[in-house]
Amino acid sequence: MDNKRQAQTIIIIALLLLALLAGLIWWLKPKSAATPVTNAATSINSTSASTTSSTTITNVDTQAANGNKSAIFTTGLEHMPRSLQDTDVDGEIIIDENKQLVATEGLRHLFDYFLSAMGEEDEATIIARVEAYIRHRTPEPAASSAIEVFRQYITYLKEIGSLEESYGNLQMQATQSGEIDLNLIAQRSQDVNRLRQQLFDKDTIQAFFGGEDAYEDYSIAMVRIEQDNSLNTAQKKASREDYISRLPEGDIKQNFQKQANFGELTQRTEEMKAKGASKEELFVMRRGLVGEAAASRLAQVDTEDANFDTRFNQYQAKRQALIGNAGSEANAQEQIDQLERSQFSESERKRLTGYAELQKMTLIDLTNNL
Incomplete structure (x- = not known):
């Protein structure tokens, strides 16, 4: 990279953290x-x-x-x-x-x-x-x-x-x-x-x-811990857990605990998938963090995402073939629209452009890190 x-990445991350201070209170x-x-x-x-x-x-x-x-x-x-x-x-x-x-x-x-x-x-x-x-x-x-x-x-x-x-x-x-x-x-x-x-x-x-104010204080504390270069990853995790443990009992504390669990869930899911973990191994890990019901829903999401990935890759191949045969994307647009309608639901079609861009960014990052 x-x-x-x-x-650009640093600025985007920083601005997202700032937005967290205002938006997290309503999200959680x-x-x-x-x-x-x-x-x-x-x-x-x-x-x-x-x-x-x-x-x-x-x-x-x-x-x-x-x-x-x-x-x-x-x-x-x-x-x-x-x-x-x-x-x-x-x-x-x-x-x-x-x-x-x-x-x-x-x-x-x-x-x-x-x-x-x-x-x-x-x-x-x-x-x-x-x-x-x-x-x-x-x-x-x-x-x-x-x-x-x-x-x-x-x-x-x-x-x-x-x-x-x-x-x-x-x-x-x-x-x-x-x-x-x-x-x-x-x-x-x-x-x-x-x-x-x-x-x-x-x-x-x-x-x-x-x-x-309680949510903003929490957000600031999390940013402060994340920006503390004297702490390693394990120490930062311990500091976040310590902050939450000292909060008074109530809905706010429970929400922070859920957020911490989902943050760890995301990280561990990415790590385990990168290592080729099985569906059963992912389910056991998720059940321990967020409970059996949520783990089952996440397993279903994995299945749906894998299905979408397969259909999207097939769509991309057919789309490129249509463009090649027609000579340009503009000439093939009507056929592309028909292909999209046949392969995806209305809500899924709204994801196509953003999904393609995400795949491009992921490919660029992988290439730059080689």
């Missing part, structure tokens, strides 16, 4: 992770309110949208944007016995549910919709508190977007050496925390972002 290709975190609520006597569960109405958007919607925003909605669910039609409202509003709002992660889910329609609806319409939804289901003073938190959350999303863009550009510049700049990430975390403290109280910060 030449120097230019090495540099359970969607319905519970947040402890103290003295929560009353639960107003949004998921009981269904938007299964198939009402289509008519001229009435357009006229209402151009009028007074506060007068558009009564329940907040009238004339839902197309992307939210036939869905259940995600999230919750929790109040205590004194009708005071209790901040929960579910409240943030509720805000995100309606905000996901941004673009289909303008900001003013979404704000009016959410405020109507809250007031229709929530007594005072909890209703006004929830609306205030919602407006603070909108401000937070706008400001955090600008901050992340700035740090993303700086981090890209700092990864030219092939390592994530952990000092820069620490500074980013300080700025994020400062912004949160300006907008939210302590309880809301913990409810909205506590789980997210």
Whole structure:
């Protein structure tokens, strides 16, 4: 592999690690992770309110949208944007016995549910919709508190977007050496925390972002271990296991343990396949790491992948023959399309271009390493 290709690979890996810090929290975190609520006597569960109405958007919607925003909605669910039609409202509003709002992660889910329609609806319409939804289901003073938190959350999303863009550009510049700049990430975390403290109280910060922070801390710890050149492979593995073992018991720890197991699973699978391991040997190894059910599913995936590989190689040979007979790919395109339809399902055909490119990259890497 030449120097230019090495540099490109290093930058891509570094950027993927950076993306992990923002994306891993949603990839791993359970969607319905519970947040402890103290003295929560009353639960107003949004998921009981269904938007299964198939009402289509008519001229009435357009006229209402151009009028007074506060007068558009009564329940907040009238004339839902197309992307939210036939869905259940995600999230919750929790109040205590004194009708005071209790901040929960579910409240943030509720805000995100309606905000996901941004673009289909303008900001003013979404704000009016959410405020109507809250007031229709929530007594005072909890209703006004929830609306205030919602407006603070909108401000937070706008400001955090600008901050992340700035740090993303700086981090890209700092990864030219092939390592994530952990000092820069620490500074980013300080700025994020400062912004949160300006907008939210302590309880809301913990409810909205506590789980997210735990996942980010984990990601940073894993990067720090990976970049520690004083540790060999075995020591890095032990350090990762030690970090996870010291976490408090709960869903987050279990998810990290699963991720560690799947990381080891991927590495050991590649190593064993390279050594020519049998299906039975792979199954025993996988069962020990992720359980019998997952091991069975992975064995099925192996079979499906092997079948696809065989059909893909046959397709490539026939495709090249068609191009040779027709004189060019353009002249053979209709026949190639017919061949693809006869050999692959619709979902499989979407993989063909990317699969061919992956095979080329693998061949180049093997050639350069000879």
